[in-house]
Amino acid sequence: VIELKSPTEVQEMRPVGAFVASVLTALKEKAAVGVNLLELDALAHKMIRDAGATSCYIDYHPSFGASPFGKVLCTSVNDAVLHGLPFDYVLQDGDLISVDFAAELNGWVADSALSVVVGTPRPEDLRVIEATEVALKAGIEAAVVGNKIGDISWAIGEVAHQYGYLVNTDFGGHGVGRTMHGDPHIANDGRAGRGLKLKPGLVIAIEPWFLISTDEIYTDPDGWTLRSADKSRGAHSEHTIAVTPKGPLILTARD
Numbered sequence: 001v002i003e004l005k006s007p008t009e010v011q012e013m014r015p016v017g018a019f020v021a022s023v024l025t026a027l028k029e030k031a032a033v034g035v036n037l038l039e040l041d042a043l044a045h046k047m048i049r050d051a052g053a054t055s056c057y058i059d060y061h062p063s064f065g066a067s068p069f070g071k072v073l074c075t076s077v078n079d080a081v082l083h084g085l086p087f088d089y090v091l092q093d094g095d096l097i098s099v100d101f102a103a104e105l106n107g108w109v110a111d112s113a114l115s116v117v118v119g120t121p122r123p124e125d126l127r128v129i130e131a132t133e134v135a136l137k138a139g140i141e142a143a144v145v146g147n148k149i150g151d152i153s154w155a156i157g158e159v160a161h162q163y164g165y166l167v168n169t170d171f172g173g174h175g176v177g178r179t180m181h182g183d184p185h186i187a188n189d190g191r192a193g194r195g196l197k198l199k200p201g202l203v204i205a206i207e208p209w210f211l212i213s214t215d216e217i218y219t220d221p222d223g224w225t226l227r228s229a230d231k232s233r234g235a236h237s238e239h240t241i242a243v244t245p246k247g248p249l250i251l252t253a254r255d
């Protein structure tokens with residue numbers, strides 16, 4: 001089921017979008033060599049409490065999950081790229097960390113992610129981060145009334161191919177609204193002109209993620225964290241956006 005939001009409802013989603021953006025900004029500032037992943041989770045948890053928001057992750061228990069997630073943040077480091085379960089780990093010089101955060105405020109959800117290197121970066125890590133950011137921008141620019149879902153997928157995939165990365169289409173973008181995950185699925189590669197027509201009021205998370213030298217992933221023994229099959233590093237960039245008559249509105253835009 002694809003739910004479209006009224007213009008009023010899209011406006012009602014702005015506060016949660018701004019809140020999620022503020023948490024990611026704070027996490028980006030906090031992430032540094034010597035910081036524990038559990039400290040990042042604690043910071044996000046405190047911001048949730050202070051805002052009167054609700055975590056979308058802490059009780060999350062889908063069929064593939066070993067048990068409820070138990071944390072409010074995904075922290076994926078180096079060869080981990082998605083769904084990283086925060087654990088007792090201190091960030092080291094040159095680590096590439098992706099943080100993914102979703103929360104609910106006033107009955108609406110927003111979802112966003114970013115990747116950053118702490119300490120001295122490897123050029124290839126900065127390159128894969130850049131690729132996901134460029135792909136996210138391209139995907140958002142394709143999210144206009146009259147286009148189709150496939151146009152977003154194609155735009156993202158084109159950037160990946162230009163950078164020489166493979167694309168895994170198992171995990172991608174999704175509808176967002178009263179809950180974190182809804183229809184439609186938005187693969188990070190695909191054929192232009194295919195799929196659902198984009199209409200005003202469609203609110204979706206667009207989330208390109210690429211690995212440097214593979215498109216294969218496996219699940220860590222923790223039951224959640226997804227790691228690259230060849231140990232290469234990956235990056236992830238995500239925004240929640242609304243399709244509007246005036247063009248895409250980035251609800252989770254950071255200053």
Ligand code: MG
Pocket residue numbers: 100101102111112113205207238
């Ligand atoms: Mg997310």
